[in-house]
Amino acid sequence: DTAVSQTPKYLVTQMGNDKSIKCEQNLGHDTMYWYKQDSKKFLKIMFSYNNKELIINETVPNRFSPKSPDKAHLNLHINSLELGDSAVYFCASSQHGTGGTGELFFGEGSRLTVL
Amino acid sequence: AQSVAQPEDQVNVAEGNPLTVKCTYSVSGNPYLFWYVQYPNRGLQFLLKYITGDNLVKGSYGFEAEFNKSQTSFHLKKPSALVSDSALYFCAVRDPASSNTGKLIFGQGTTLQVKP
Numbered sequence: 001d002t003a004v005s006q007t008p009k010y011l012v013t014q015m016g017n018d019k020s021i022k023c024e025q026n027l028g029h030d031t032m033y034w035y036k037q038d039s040k041k042f043l044k045i046m047f048s049y050n051n052k053e054l055i056i057n058e059t060v061p062n063r064f065s066p067k068s069p070d071k072a073h074l075n076l077h078i079n080s081l082e083l084g085d086s087a088v089y090f091c092a093s094s095q096h097g098t099g100g101t102g103e104l105f106f107g108e109g110s111r112l113t114v115l
Numbered sequence: 116a117q118s119v120a121q122p123e124d125q126v127n128v129a130e131g132n133p134l135t136v137k138c139t140y141s142v143s144g145n146p147y148l149f150w151y152v153q154y155p156n157r158g159l160q161f162l163l164k165y166i167t168g169d170n171l172v173k174g175s176y177g178f179e180a181e182f183n184k185s186q187t188s189f190h191l192k193k194p195s196a197l198v199s200d201s202a203l204y205f206c207a208v209r210d211p212a213s214s215n216t217g218k219l220i221f222g223q224g225t226t227l228q229v230k231p
């Protein structure tokens with residue numbers, strides 16, 4: 001069974017459209033994240049949720065809106081897509097109860113291409 | 116502010132030779148340090164971490180890393196490289212002061228190329 005699963009794996013869309021990426025983890029973790037990996041492979045955190053509560057919101061345009069219906073799911077909705085949004089988006093999870101020493105478990109990524 | 120640097124974009128080694136992928140960090144307190152590996156078109160996989168204790172940490176696939184506080188380094192090593200080790204390697208740091216957020220800061224990544 002996949003520990004952290006994201007859908008879709010690939011997403012090709014036109015500028016101006018709205019799209020969503022879904023993420024689910026079956027590890028029982030209480031913290032989930034969205035990271036963005038750009039074309040140079042640089043990874044940057046976007047959001048983090050702990051038990052459905054937003055705890056990290058980096059300087060991300062408000063066109064990006066995360067939603068966590070429960071602690072096993074963290075979805076990412078993007079409005080009015082721009083060319084610069086093209087990237088690979090990774091979902092991850094960790095167990096916070098380890099005092100922040102727990103490693104992150106990553107999904108396989110969702111490659112978004114905006115035309 | 117916490118940061119991590121991987122000074123080499125690419126490291127080339129011959130199969131069977133030892134490998135080192137370098138990482139230096141900057142945090143205000145005692146760091147939590149991590150190494151991850153990313154194979155093409157895949158997610159990141161955890162290799163090893165240093166939290167406290169022995170400076171030499173052993174991880175998955177025969178990798179190990181040495182924490183050096185005076186040099187603020189956490190270099191990844193393997194005694195004998197395999198062609199299958201070829202991948203993109205990321206060093207990451209978590210500032211204990213922000214451990215309640217779980218936030219990891221990643222280096223820019225180093226591509227390891229192991230040639231037969």
